[in-house]
Amino acid sequence: MDVTGIEYKALPSLSHLTERDTIFFSHLGFFGLACLKSIKIDSERGRRTVAVGILARDFVGLGQHIPFLEQQASFFASERGHYRDLELYINTRQLEQFDFLEQPTNALVPEIVSFSDFCLDFGPSLFALWKNIVLRKRILFLDPPPVFMLSVRVFYCMLMGGTTESNPLFFMNVHDIDRIQTLTSYIGCTTETIFQSKHQLYDVLVQGKTLSTHSPTIRTNVQDIARYKELRTFMLEKPKSLTGKMKRISLGWKPKYFARLNHTLYSNLQTIGQLKEPVLQKCCVNTLGLDPSSDIVFLKELIQLLKLEIGVLQMPGRKRRMSIQDGPAYRKPITTTCNICMILSKSDVLLS
Numbered sequence: 001m002d003v004t005g006i007e008y009k010a011l012p013s014l015s016h017l018t019e020r021d022t023i024f025f026s027h028l029g030f031f032g033l034a035c036l037k038s039i040k041i042d043s044e045r046g047r048r049t050v051a052v053g054i055l056a057r058d059f060v061g062l063g064q065h066i067p068f069l070e071q072q073a074s075f076f077a078s079e080r081g082h083y084r085d086l087e088l089y090i091n092t093r094q095l096e097q098f099d100f101l102e103q104p105t106n107a108l109v110p111e112i113v114s115f116s117d118f119c120l121d122f123g124p125s126l127f128a129l130w131k132n133i134v135l136r137k138r139i140l141f142l143d144p145p146p147v148f149m150l151s152v153r154v155f156y157c158m159l160m161g162g163t164t165e166s167n168p169l170f171f172m173n174v175h176d177i178d179r180i181q182t183l184t185s186y187i188g189c190t191t192e193t194i195f196q197s198k199h200q201l202y203d204v205l206v207q208g209k210t211l212s213t214h215s216p217t218i219r220t221n222v223q224d225i226a227r228y229k230e231l232r233t234f235m236l237e238k239p240k241s242l243t244g245k246m247k248r249i250s251l252g253w254k255p256k257y258f259a260r261l262n263h264t265l266y267s268n269l270q271t272i273g274q275l276k277e278p279v280l281q282k283c284c285v286n287t288l289g290l291d292p293s294s295d296i297v298f299l300k301e302l303i304q305l306l307k308l309e310i311g312v313l314q315m316p317g318r319k320r321r322m323s324i325q326d327g328p329a330y331r332k333p334i335t336t337t338c339n340i341c342m343i344l345s346k347s348d349v350l351l352s
Contacts, residue, residue: 001055002028005175010034010051012171012191014145020073022066023051024059024151024170031059031170035069037077050076052086059168065093116235118156121209126231127224128211129204131298133161133187134262135305137203137215138180140172141189142196147171150189153206157187160258177201221294231257265289266306268344273308275340280312287341 009025009032021036034053041048052072054065068089075081119126132139139157141150151170158168169188172180172195180186180201195201204213234257268288272278280299285292290299296312303310 001030006032006053008173008175009171010053011036011049012145012147012173014191015051015147016047016049018145020070021146022070022148022151023053024062024147024154025172026059026169027055030055030057031062032056033062033065033069035066035073037070037073039077048077052076052081054090059170115156115159118153119231119235122211123209124225124228125209125211125220127227128220129157129206130160130258130261131295132204132213132215133157133166134265135298135301136161136166136185137213138183138185138201139166139187139204139206140195140202141206142193143189143191143207145191147189147191150191154187154189162259162262215297219294221291223289223291223295227261227289265302269303269306269308269310271343272340273306273310275343278308278310278340280310280340281338282313283338284340284344285312287344 006027009027010023011034012021012023015021015036016038018036019038023032023034023036025032025034032053032055034051036049036051038047038049040046050073052069054062054069056062072081072086075085122129129139141153143150154168154170158166165185167183167186169176169180169186172188172190173192174194177198180188196205196207199214203215204211206212265288272280272284280288282292285295285299288299300312303312
């Protein structure tokens with residue numbers, strides 16, 4: 001296997017600024033995990049930084065190797081490591097098969113900020129991010145080290161999409177630019193600021209809590225604020241042990257909110273696509289739980305992505321001022337109800 005350039009992923013730029021880090025990355029169809037250790041010494045420019053990693057076919061389950069790799073990184077940093085220990089580990093370790101959505105978080109990323117914290121950090125713009133995930137856009141997280149926290153964000157985005165079709169790449173650097181230029185969909189992260197100026201490499205750039213894009217699907221609207229309030233209520237109703245920073249947490253309920261959101265939207269669109277005259281009016285978009293003004297581009301792109309033959313009427317209208325006080329079931333007043341709305345109202349759960 002060609003491992004050329006893999007050292008730049010295991011030892012990201014600015015990695016010397018952190019004493020330890022855990023890096024998830026992709027390489028030639030494989031997924032990698034590297035644990036980094038940096039210590040002060042009297043030679044070698046005053047610091048020695050090493051990383052010990054592993055490659056696997058699937059990223060799910062890589063987290064089980066973190067304790068061993070962290071230990072080995074510390075050993076090699078202090079010049080007490082032996083390659084025979086690595087060989088013995090690989091030869092005797094029975095790798096297990098994991099199901100993506102059914103795994104506890106620590107199967108991939110132990111000792112992390114919870115999914116609840118992730119959602120609360122973004123606020124209502126979380127649903128602008130969700131729309132771009134659903135549309136399988138190129139999403140890039142850019143922040144300084146540690147890379148581990150960026151990898152966690154990539155993982156949570158995958159949970160929101162409910163599928164691995166979003167093409168998770170995890171950590172990327174300048175050596176990946178040629179490959180990224182050929183991709184139409186991915187979720188990745190980097191610490192290298194040069195990516196910020198290369199707009200052709202991403203559709204959505206996330207820095208801290210700020211999302212930037214050239215696409216109008218990024219807009220946060222009234223429905224997003226209402227939905228965020230619903231999600232916040234949903235999280236707070238759970239046991240307190242499931243919120244906050246935790247060492248080991250179960251994914252259990254976490255994907256269910258977005259799984260329901262995705263399933264309901266997809267199912268309703270599939271139902272509409274089977275009708276004789278599948279043309280969405282303003283009331284239909286409202287019934288779908290989307291904003292008749294701000295979500296039209298998102299809706300059209302999603303219909304095209306799902307390869308459905310559904311028309312969407314042009315819907316000009318005044319924009320309502322957004323407020324965090326808007327309730328979870330907010331709908332703009334609609335004076336007429338069409339046949340499509342009546343069909344959707346009889347479905348199991350509306351997208352609210």
